[in-house]
Amino acid sequence: MSGNILTHQTSLAAEPSCPTREAAVAPSRAARELGLRRGELDLAVRLGRIRTVPDEGGGGRRVPRDEIARIRAADGFPEGLRAAVRAVGTTEGAVLMDVTKARFTRLARLGLLVPVKFYVNRYRAVVWLYLAAELRRFTADERNAALLKGRTPAALRDQLGEGVDLRPRNWRGRHLGFLLRQAADDPWARAAALASLLDAAEVSDVVTDPYERSHLRRFWPARLAHGSPGSPAAQLAEEIATAADQDEIDWLRSDLSDAVEAARRHCPAPRPAPHPMPAQAGSGAAPRETAGPLPRETQGLPRETGSREEREAESREPREAEQPGRLSGLLGRLWRRGS
Numbered sequence: 464m465s466g467n468i469l470t471h472q473t474s475l476a477a478e479p480s481c482p483t484r485e486a487a488v489a490p491s492r493a494a495r496e497l498g499l500r501r502g503e504l505d506l507a508v509r510l511g512r513i514r515t516v517p518d519e520g521g522g523g524r525r526v527p528r529d530e531i532a533r534i535r536a537a538d539g540f541p542e543g544l545r546a547a548v549r550a551v552g553t554t555e556g557a558v559l560m561d562v563t564k565a566r567f568t569r570l571a572r573l574g575l576l577v578p579v580k581f582y583v584n585r586y587r588a589v590v591w592l593y594l595a596a597e598l599r600r601f602t603a604d605e606r607n608a609a610l611l612k613g614r615t616p617a618a619l620r621d622q623l624g625e626g627v628d629l630r631p632r633n634w635r636g637r638h639l640g641f642l643l644r645q646a647a648d649d650p651w652a653r654a655a656a657l658a659s660l661l662d663a664a665e666v667s668d669v670v671t672d673p674y675e676r677s678h679l680r681r682f683w684p685a686r687l688a689h690g691s692p693g694s695p696a697a698q699l700a701e702e703i704a705t706a707a708d709q710d711e712i713d714w715l716r717s718d719l720s721d722a723v724e725a726a727r728r729h730c731p732a733p734r735p736a737p738h739p740m741p742a743q744a745g746s747g748a749a750p751r752e753t754a755g756p757l758p759r760e761t762q763g764l765p766r767e768t769g770s771r772e773e774r775e776a777e778s779r780e781p782r783e784a785e786q787p788g789r790l791s792g793l794l795g796r797l798w799r800r801g802s
Contacts, residue, residue, distance in 0.1 A: 486527055486528055486529070487516055487518075487525035487526060487527045487528060488525060488526055488528060488531070489525060489526075490504055490505070490508075490515075490523075490524070490525070490526060493513075493525075493526035493531055496531055496535075497513075497531060497534060497535070497541065497544065498541040498544075498545070499541075499544070499545065499548070503545065503548045506548045506550060506579065506580065507544065507547070507548045508524075509579075509580075509638075509641045510547075510548065510579075510641075511641075511644055512544070512547060512548070513526060513530060513534065514526075514527065514530045515527075515530075515645075524645075546595070546596060547594075547596060548594075549594070549595040549596070550579055550580060550592040550593065550594060550595070551592065551593060551595050551598070552590055552591070552592055552593075553567055553568060553571075553590075553591070555595075556576075556593050556595070556598050559595060559598050559599065559602075560598055560601070560602045560611065561602070561611070562611055566611070566615075569615060569619075569623060570610060571591065571593070571630055572623060572627060572628045572629065572630060573619055573622060573623070573627065573629065574629030574630075574632075574633055575601070575607075575610065576593055576597075576598065576601065577593070577597070577633040577634070577636075577637060578591040578592060578593055578630050578633065578634045578637075579592060579593060579594050579597075579634075579637060580592045580634075581634060581700075581703065582689065583689050583690065583696040583699050583700060587695055587696060587699065589699065589703065591630055591634075631703045631707070632706075632707070632708060632711060634703065635660055635703075635704065635706065635711075638660075638704070639656060639657070639660060642656035642659065642684050643656050645684070646682075649682070650722065650725050650726035650729045650730070651678065651679065651681075651682045651726045651729075651730070652682040653722050653725075653726075654679060654682070654719060654722035654723050654725075654726050655679050655680075655681075655682035655683050655684065656684060657715055657718050657719040657722055658670070658679055658683075658719055659683060659684050659686075659704075660704065660705065660706050660715055661705070661706055661712065661715055661716065661719065662705055662706075665706075665712060665715075665716060666679075666719070668716075669716050669719050669720050669723070670719070670723055672732070674732045674733070674734050675723065675727070675732040677732070678732035678733065679723075679732075686700075686701070686704065687700065687704070
């Protein structure tokens with residue numbers, strides 16, 4: 464697919480070690496203390512403006528108190544923080560940029576305006592949201608003046624005529640940056656972040672070891688909630704969160720292969736221990752190891768040992784041992800008859 468693809472460079476700064484539970488608060492409480500709605504706080508976290516740490520009790524992520532103090536002490540708080548995370552839709556964004564809704568949509572489809580989040584409305588339509596601060600910067604840049612007024616350049620019109628729509632792909636790029644920041648320097652979590660944007664068949668093709676795939680699933684990032692599981696809204700959101708263009712799939716596969724190799728070197732995926740086979744009594748041989756129990760269809764059946772010639776010899780031995788007894792009995796009867 465052609466188009467001006469916006470590439471995001473993500474800084475992967477490692478997060479500090481997890482503080483005690485008393486030194487961090489739940490996101491809902493952090494939102495109240497920072498004067499934000501919960502959705503605004505979540506967006507600020509995704510943008511890397513608010514640092515979070517893992518919960519020691521396994522209950523998600525929490526906001527350190529020193530992070531809250533840092534934000535509250537910043538100049539322009541809280542207006543500056545609210546402005547930084549303000550997200551607008553197509554109608555409000557077009558008004559902010561002083562363009563028509565149709566032109567705004569064309570710019571977004573071409574990848575020139577990057578959505579920061581989306582949701583599926585009750586009509587099963589995808590509603591894209593954009594950072595108001597980014598729209599203002601785009602409008603203020605003199606290099607974009609020709610895109611805001613007048614006729615759209617022919618090359619861009621051709622792309623639109625071919626059906627280009629880079630909004631899902633650009634959102635995935637932004638989402639991947641957030642997942643990699645959350646993964647910090649954990650190699651398996653970084654690999655899982657890349658794998659989460661690929662179809663399951665693509666992941667199985669790259670990560671062929673079933674134990675590594677199982678281990679990878681332990682670090683799988685949670686999907687964003689869009690409706691109840693299995694609903695049309697959830698299925699549509701799943702499609703948006705899965706890479707679709709072949710070139711995007713190719714570089715994700717390449718990065719996933721490299722990430723799994725790095726994770727394998729750092730800490731191999733766990734595997735089940737082999738089951739020891741008991742040695743025969745009196746044989747003196749060490750017990751052998753096998754990967755597991757015998758298949759069900761072979762359990763309980765007797766095993767034949769020795770070669771076929773030995774087994775045939777053993778089967779003949781009882782019959783041959785009977786011959787001397789039978790001959791002596793016949794001679795005895797003849798002797799008695801002649802006497």
